[in-house]
Every structure is written in C-alpha cells, then in structure tokens.
Amino acid sequence: MEQGLLGIILHAHLPFVRHPEYPEFLEEEWLYEAISETYIPLLNMFEGLAADGVPARVTIGLTPPLCEMLSDPLLQERYARHVTRLIELSEKEIERTSKHQAMNETARMYFNHFSAALDIFENRYKRNLLTGFRALQDEGVIDIITCGATHGFLPLITRREARRAQIEVGRQNYVKHFGREPRGIWLPECAYTPGIDELLEEAGIKFFIVDAHAIMFGRPQPRRGIYAPTVTPSGVAAFARDVETSEQVWSSDIGYPGDPDYREFYRDLGFDADYDYIKPYLHSDGVRRNLGIKYYRVTGKVDLGLKLPYVPSWAAAKAASHASHFLLNRQAQARHLNSVVHRKPMIVSPYDAELYGHWWFEGPQFLNHLIRNVHFDQSEIRLATPLDYLREFPDNQPQDICTSSWGAEGYYRVWINNETEWMYMHQHVAEDRMIEMARSHPASEGVKRRALNQAARELLLAESSDWAFIITTATSVQYAKKRFRDHIHRFTKLYDMVTRDEIDEAWLAEVESRDSIFQEIDYSTAYGPGGRAS
Amino acid sequence: MFILRPSSNMRQAVAKPGEPARKDGADAPAAEPVLAADEPFIDEGLPIPESYDTDIIRAMIQDPFRIFIYWEVRPESLGALTRYFAPEDASEFAVTLKLTETEGRNEAFFEVSQMGRYWMMVFPDREYEFEIGMRSPRHGFISLIRSNRVRSPRGTVSPETAEQSEYRLSPPDFVDIIEASGFAAQQSLNITVAALPGASAEQAEMNSTLSRLPDAVREALLLAGAGHPLTREMIELLPEPLRSELLKLFEAADGAIASVGLIHYLPELLREVIEDDREWISDQTHPLHLAPRFFVGASENLSWPGEELRWPGIPRPGLPRLLSSQDLIK
Numbered sequence: 076m077e078q079g080l081l082g083i084i085l086h087a088h089l090p091f092v093r094h095p096e097y098p099e100f101l102e103e104e105w106l107y108e109a110i111s112e113t114y115i116p117l118l119n120m121f122e123g124l125a126a127d128g129v130p131a132r133v134t135i136g137l138t139p140p141l142c143e144m145l146s147d148p149l150l151q152e153r154y155a156r157h158v159t160r161l162i163e164l165s166e167k168e169i170e171r172t173s174k175h176q177a178m179n180e181t182a183r184m185y186f187n188h189f190s191a192a193l194d195i196f197e198n199r200y201k202r203n204l205l206t207g208f209r210a211l212q213d214e215g216v217i218d219i220i221t222c223g224a225t226h227g228f229l230p231l232i233t234r235r236e237a238r239r240a241q242i243e244v245g246r247q248n249y250v251k252h253f254g255r256e257p258r259g260i261w262l263p264e265c266a267y268t269p270g271i272d273e274l275l276e277e278a279g280i281k282f283f284i285v286d287a288h289a290i291m292f293g294r295p296q297p298r299r300g301i302y303a304p305t306v307t308p309s310g311v312a313a314f315a316r317d318v319e320t321s322e323q324v325w326s327s328d329i330g331y332p333g334d335p336d337y338r339e340f341y342r343d344l345g346f347d348a349d350y351d352y353i354k355p356y357l358h359s360d361g362v363r364r365n366l367g368i369k370y371y372r373v374t375g376k377v378d379l380g381l382k383l384p385y386v387p388s389w390a391a392a393k394a395a396s397h398a399s400h401f402l403l404n405r406q407a408q409a410r411h412l413n414s415v416v417h418r419k420p421m422i423v424s425p426y427d428a429e430l431y432g433h434w435w436f437e438g439p440q441f442l443n444h445l446i447r448n449v450h451f452d453q454s455e456i457r458l459a460t461p462l463d464y465l466r467e468f469p470d471n472q473p474q475d476i477c478t479s480s481w482g483a484e485g486y487y488r489v490w491i492n493n494e495t496e497w498m499y500m501h502q503h504v505a506e507d508r509m510i511e512m513a514r515s516h517p518a519s520e521g522v523k524r525r526a527l528n529q530a531a532r533e534l535l536l537a538e539s540s541d542w543a544f545i546i547t548t549a550t551s552v553q554y555a556k557k558r559f560r561d562h563i564h565r566f567t568k569l570y571d572m573v574t575r576d577e578i579d580e581a582w583l584a585e586v587e588s589r590d591s592i593f594q595e596i597d598y599s600t601a602y603g604p605g606g607r608a609s
Numbered sequence: 610m611f612i613l614r615p616s617s618n619m620r621q622a623v624a625k626p627g628e629p630a631r632k633d634g635a636d637a638p639a640a641e642p643v644l645a646a647d648e649p650f651i652d653e654g655l656p657i658p659e660s661y662d663t664d665i666i667r668a669m670i671q672d673p674f675r676i677f678i679y680w681e682v683r684p685e686s687l688g689a690l691t692r693y694f695a696p697e698d699a700s701e702f703a704v705t706l707k708l709t710e711t712e713g714r715n716e717a718f719f720e721v722s723q724m725g726r727y728w729m730m731v732f733p734d735r736e737y738e739f740e741i742g743m744r745s746p747r748h749g750f751i752s753l754i755r756s757n758r759v760r761s762p763r764g765t766v767s768p769e770t771a772e773q774s775e776y777r778l779s780p781p782d783f784v785d786i787i788e789a790s791g792f793a794a795q796q797s798l799n800i801t802v803a804a805l806p807g808a809s810a811e812q813a814e815m816n817s818t819l820s821r822l823p824d825a826v827r828e829a830l831l832l833a834g835a836g837h838p839l840t841r842e843m844i845e846l847l848p849e850p851l852r853s854e855l856l857k858l859f860e861a862a863d864g865a866i867a868s869v870g871l872i873h874y875l876p877e878l879l880r881e882v883i884e885d886d887r888e889w890i891s892d893q894t895h896p897l898h899l900a901p902r903f904f905v906g907a908s909e910n911l912s913w914p915g916e917e918l919r920w921p922g923i924p925r926p927g928l929p930r931l932l933s934s935q936d937l938i939k
Contacts (some may be wrong), residue, residue, distance in 0.1 A: 291766060482670060553651060561655050567657065
C-alpha cells in the first residue's frame with residue numbers, strides 16, 4: 076500500500092562563464108566537466124527509463140545561465156574540442172596502463188565514457204543538450220523548473236524591481252528554451268524572504284523550493300511539518316527539503332559519496348602523471364590541473380598518496396546497494412510519517428545536480444537504480460513532482476514562511492559576510508541606476524536600446540550569487556572578484572554613456588560579443604515600471 | 610548544511626620543480642599590464658568606483674542576530690540639512706545613524722561618519738529601519754536618507770498555532786512534528802555540531818567552545834541537548850534576547866518546545882564565541898559589532914525635542930516615548 080511520495084529535485088546550475096577573448100579558459104571547464112560527467116549521464120538515464128516504460132517523475136531545475144551556455148555555439152565547439160582531447164588522452168592511457176590490470180580497466184572505462192559523450196553530444200543532440208531535456212519534459216518523463224535569471228540571491232537584492240527582473244528574465248528564458256511557461260522555480264540558493272512570493276505569483280509560478288526551516292520556523296506552526304507544502308499569502312506553494320534524505324547524500328560522515336569504493340575526486344591524472352607526458356593536455360600556460368581521469372577510490376580517511384586503485388565493478392555494486400538502502404529508509408520513513416502527518420507525506424530530496432556524476436561519479440548509477448527499484452520492486456513509495464502533488468492535494472495550509480536559505484547555518488551568511496560585504500553597494504547602486512534608466516528611457520531604439528539591454532545583462536551577471544559564494548568558500552576567489560568587478564565596470568560605463576548620450580558603438584559591440592547572455596532581453600520589460608507585458 | 614559547487618580549483622595547483630605555477634584566478638589577464646620582471650600579475654578585474662557621489666543606505670539580514678548596513682552621503686547633502694540653522698546651531702549637528710525597531714518603536718542613535726558599514730547585533734523576529742541624518746541636542750534628529758526595512762528571522766519555531774482547526778496542533782503534537790521533521794533538540798544539536806568549523810576537531814575543542822558560554826546558557830543547553838524541557842526559572846536566567854524569545858515559546862506552548870528553540874539558536878551562540886576568540890569584534894571595519902547587543906553601542910541619549918524633523922523639513926509626529934539606552938538594555 077502506498078505510504079508516501081518521494082520528490083527528487085535536481086538543481087543544475089553553473090555561472091555564466093564564456094570567454095571568447097581567450098582560446099582556452101580554465102573556468103569554462105566547469106561546464107565541460109559537468110556535460111561529460113553529469114548532464115549527459117542524466118540524459119542517458121532518463122532516456123533509458125523512458126524506453127523501459129519507467130516513469131521517472133523527477134524535477135530538474137536548469138538555470139538560465141546554464142541553458143544559455145548549453146545552447147551557445149562557441150561553448151559547444153569548445154566542449155567538442157575538450158572531450159576529443161580527453162578521448163585521445165584516455166586512448167594513450169589504455170596503452171600506458173597495459174601492465175596494470177585494475178588501472179587499465181579504468182582507463183578503458185574513461186575511453187568509453189568520453190567517446191560515448193562525444194557521440195551523444197554530436198549525433199543524438201546535435202550539440203544542444205537542451206533539446207534532450209525539452210523532449211523528456213514534453214514526453215512527461217521529467218518536469219523542468221526555472222530559476223532566477225543569473226542565480227541572483229534575491230533577498231540581498233533590495234529593490235523590488237530588480238528582484239522582479241531576476242524572476243522575469245528567468246521566466247522569459249525558460250519560454251525561449253522550453254517553449255512553455257514555467258510552473259515551478261528553484262529560488263537561487265533556496266533564499267527566501269517574504270514578498271518574493273508575490274513576484275513569483277506575478278510570473279505565474281505555482282511552487283518553489285525552500286530549506287526545511289523555512290516551513291518549520293514559519294508562522295503559524297506547520298501541521299504537517301516539512302512533509303506537505305504550505306501556501307504563502309500570495310498563493311504560491313513552498314516545498315521544503317527533507318533533512319534526513321539530505322544528510323544521507325550530503326553528509327561527509329554518513330553520506331553515500333564517502334564510501335571507500337567510490338571514485339576519489341581529488342586525485343587526478345593531471346597531477347599524478349609525468350609532466351612531459353601530460354603537458355600536451357594542459358592549457359598553454361602549462362600549469363597542472365584536473366583532467367577528469369582519476370584512478371583511485373576513496374579508500375578511507377587517508378592521504379591522497381595512499382589511495383587504492385578504483386575498481387569500477389565494485390563501485391557499481393555499491394551504487395546499487397546504496398539505492399536499495401535509500402529506498403528501504405524512505406519506506407520506513409514514509410510509514411512513520413503517515414501516522415504523524417495523517418496524509419501521504421511528500422519527502423522532498425533536492426540536490427545540486429552536479430553532485431551526481433561530477434563529485435559523486437557513481438551518482439547517476441545510484442539514481443538509476445533508485446528510480447527502477449521504486450517502480451519495479453515495491454508499492455509503498457511513489458516518485459512525484461511538486462506539480463503531481465499539488466494536483467493530488469490541492470488544499471494546503473496557509474503560512475508565512477520564514478526568511479531562510481540553504482546555505483551554511485540556514486540564513487544569508489555565506490553570501491553576506493566580512494569577505495563579501497564590499498560588493499553590495501556596487502550592486503545596489505547599479506540596480507538603482509538600471510531602474511532609473513528604464514524609467515527615463517522607456518522606449519529607446521537603435522544603439523541606445525542596445526546599450527540599455529547590455530546594461531541589464533551586465534547588472535544581472537554581477538548579481539550572480541556564485542561570486543559571493545566562491546569568495547566565501549575560498550575556491551576561485553580571484554576569478555569571482557574579477558567577474559564581479561568587470562560587470563560592475565561595464566555597467567557603470569554603459570550608464571555613463573546612456574546618461575550622456577555618447578555611446579561608443581565599437582566598445583558596445585565588443586562587450587555584447589563577450590557577455591552575450593540573454594539575447595532576448597528587453598530592458599524596459601525587465602526593469603520598467605510596467606514590468607511584464609500581460 | 611554545506612553546499613558544494615563544482616569547481617576545478619578545489620585543490621590548489623602545486624607546481625613541481627621546473628613547472629609553471631598557476632596564478633590564482635583566470636588563466637590569462639584581461640589586459641596587458643606593465644609589470645616588473647619579478648612581479649606576478651594577478652587580474653583583479655576592471656576598476657570600479659570607490660564612491661558613487663550619491664546618498665544611499667541599505668540594510669541586509671545576515672541571520673537572526675545580525676544585520677549589515679552600509680551608507681554613503683554626499684557632504685553637500687549634509688551641508689544642505691543644516692544651512693537653515695544659525696551658525697551656532699549648525700555647528701552642534703553631528704552625522705548620526707538612527708536605528709528604529711519599528712514595532713516596538715525603540716530607537717538608538719550612533720554618531721558616525723558620512724560613509725561607512727556596520728554590523729548590527731539585533732533581536733530575532735523584529736523589523737528594523739535605519740536612517741542617516743544630522744542630530745543636535747537642541748533640534749534633535751533630522752533624517753536625510755532612510756534604508757529599506759528588514760525583518761530579522763525568528764530563528765526557531767513559531768509560538769503561533771493555526772487558526773483553522775484542521776491545521777491546529779497541540780504542543781505534544783507539534784513536538785511529534787518537530788521530531789519527524791528532524792528538528793528535535795538532539796537532531797538539531799548533531800547537525801549544528803557537524804556543521805561547525807573544525808567539526809572534526811577533538812571533542813575537547815568543542816567542550817572548550819561550549820565552556821566559554823555563559824553559565825546559564827551552557828546549563829540550559831546541556832538540558833535541552835539531552836531532550837529535557839526547560840523550566841521558566843532557567844529561561845529567566847538567560848541573557849537577552851534568548852530569554853524573551855524562549856519565554857514566548859514557553860508561554861505559548863511548553864518547556865519542551867522552548868528547549869527545542871534554544872538548540873535552534875545554538876549555531877549563532879557558538880559562532881559568537883568563536884568570533885570573539887578570533888577577535889573579530891576588534892575589526893576596525895565593524896566598530897559597532899559589540900556584545901552583547903546593539904543598544905550597548907548607542908550614543909548617550911540627550912534631552913529630546915517633542916517632535917522630530919523629517920527632511921526636507923516636513924514635521925512628523927514624534928514617537929510616543931523615547932527610551933534611553935539603559936531602558937533598552939534591560
């Protein structure tokens with residue numbers, strides 16, 4: 076007997092990184108790695124499930140910057156070049172490891188993996204993976220939700236018009252890529268503060284995702300805890316992340332990805348191989364970097380140098396075992412919850428999509444087993460999307476949900492802290508100026524219109540939550556600072572040009588070619604007083 | 610709860626002898642700078658203004674206890690405020706930041722410079738607004754610019770039950786919901802400890818951190834962490850704002866839910882201890898980051914006029930009662 080619903084939500088996002096001014100660029104590889112390791116494996120999985128008649132009913136958030144990059148011809152060309160070089164390298168690796176059986180098996184795995192990725196990229200999807208996701212949605216296999224235009228952290232955008240622009244431009248971009256209106260949204264970083272729900276309602280959004288405490292700390296007390304959505308004052312439903320399932324996958328102590336048999340992320344051929352051998356596969360600066368070929372397993376809490384060789388068959392078996400374990404736990408959880416919430420619980424399990432495949436190499440295998448086990452092996456748990464739930468249970472508790480995010484400690488500290496506080500005055504002044512320009516130039520044409528549209532692009536790119544996140548987590552700090560400053564610089568220059576009516580067309584054209592996101596943007600619709608045209 | 614973001618730079622590239630080292634940041638600079646032969650180039654991006662020649666003040670929530678504000682006002686805006694006064698009056702005005710807790714109508718004033726940024730310590734579940742203006746003993750506060758209003762999160766469960774009977778919960782039923790949702794005291798404690806910086810450090814280090822909390826807080830935490838309810842007497846001994854927030858829960862529900870509430874505040878409590886250890890409060894960019902609460906940092910209250918002036922000179926009704934900083938501390 077059915078005891079509950081499981082809502083798997085994958086949030087696929089990367090910041091917009093595109094540098095036509097350089098022949099190769101390290102941070103662009105975030106996208107290439109994610110294509111090979113996450114997006115193509117997920118597409119393969121969903122298509123396999125559809126072919127076998129297994130209803131996946133998984134929700135995927137594909138953010139506008141990611142959609143823009145996946146459909147960009149320059150980045151598509153560069154991905155093909157990137158993966159072609161990896162095929163060449165893995166072919167050499169088969170030869171190099173021929174006397175080491177375990178490593179040779181792994182080298183062959185990489186060769187097959189990269190070769191298949193290129194074939195699927197070129198021949199099945201004609202270089203645009205979005206066509207695959209769109210078809211899967213049209214066939215009813217998955218639900219795709221949208222996000223803020225550039226993953227801007229909405230509560231730290233203080234002007235309502237600028238928040239609305241993030242949502243509106245995200246909506247328009249979804250329509251461009253998927254041919255329909257979005258019904259759900261992944262709020263960037265799950266960051267919510269009251270009032271955002273009104274903007275979502277204006278955009279036709281029916282639901283969004285929050286962290287658990289948004290509902291648990293909401294007012295009044297939630298009758299069903301985090302196992303049913305609550306409805307905000309504007310009528311948009313909020314679904315909360317389940318703490319238990321998050322822990323099982325995310326936790327560094329008890330989470331599945333830390334199992335000794337899984338592939339070790341941090342030991343990479345780019346750092347292990349002889350320099351002269353690997354140099355042709357590095358960038359022109361010759362600096363060692365991760366290449367995505369990794370021969371070792373997690374092994375345990377030991378130094379990287381003491382890791383043991385990866386055995387693909389062991390890892391695959393462990394992924395199947397973990398999927399069974401995960402499902403058994405959900406069954407027990409749902410049985411218990413049913414007696415507490417007195418309705419089929421909706422267990423919402425949202426994850427960064429790139430966890431599956433990129434960080435947790437075997438993650439897509441785990442998901443594949445899980446979805447098939449749910450369908451074939453039992454009847455207590457059913458996979459459902461938030462829209463499925465709202466169709467089945469349209470009446471839900473009204474609640475003022477709480478200010479929150481899914482960052483460390485649950486609020487905004489990851490994005491506003493001692494290291495990032497300097498950014499916000501620049502961002503807010505740019506927002507004020509963009510709103511002012513949209514009001515004072517409501518219907519510009521020609522080159523001024525181009526300048527205003529580019530100003531909107533630069534502002535949106537500066538607002539990306541990724542820059543503050545990267546600075547706080549101390550990963551690619553210099554790049555994040557550079558990106559923020561570059562966009563503020565270009566916005567400020569555009570503002571000066573527009574207000575002085577002296578637009579440097581050659582410079583504008585160059586900037587348009589660099590920061591080419593959102594070719595469909597209309598600054599007056601995004602930032603003007605009228606907002607969205609009905 | 611930590612979120613990972615794909616990055617190829619999680620591990621610093623360590624060059625081996627004879628190999629080039631990666632500069633932090635982009636692969637190549639955006640422009641060709643002129644460098645000394647031994648000077649590494651780090652591309653920090655294109656130049657951005659240090660100031661915008663505008664009047665602006667904005668407030669941002671960080672968590673239930675902290676708000677960040679920044680402001681910038683032009684000298685001519687400040688000068689314009691006082692030019693209607695006689696020179697001897699005008700000389701008494703000082704640039705002032707005014708904090709208003711809107712629902713309680715509490716206020717505090719801080720003498721500040723014309724541009725700055727502060728971290729404010731605040732109470733959970735209150736709405737705040739900030740203004741920059743000029744203030745004098747004789748004429749009071751004249752506002753120049755006002756921030757957006759921000760509401761600090763409650764940081765724990767609400768004492769309020771639903772009006773509709775189908776959603777209303779008794780305290781024991783709500784405890785069941787809290788437990789089922791992973792928010793019971795012990796579960797929250799585990800998650801908090803796991804997420805702390807240096808969580809894998811020795812237990813002794815954790816104990817040391819806990820030991821630096823005030824006695825009443827530590828004793829209440831030990832009880833709550835073991836799943837026991839708090840008593841009114843224990844809550845009364847806690848410092849503000851814990852006391853008032855937990856009393857709300859105690860009175861609306863019971864000691865079990867107040868116990869859960871205390872654990873929910875643990876991350877912020879521990880962070881304050883850790884930050885104090887790191888001497889973050891002495892950071893010169895945050896001169897008002899003062900324990901225990903923001904009102905301690907308020908300048909002294911002088912004798913106030915019966916009503917305030919609101920720039921550009923439009924009178925507005927005064928607040929019912931202007932509290933002294935001593936009123937507010939208690």
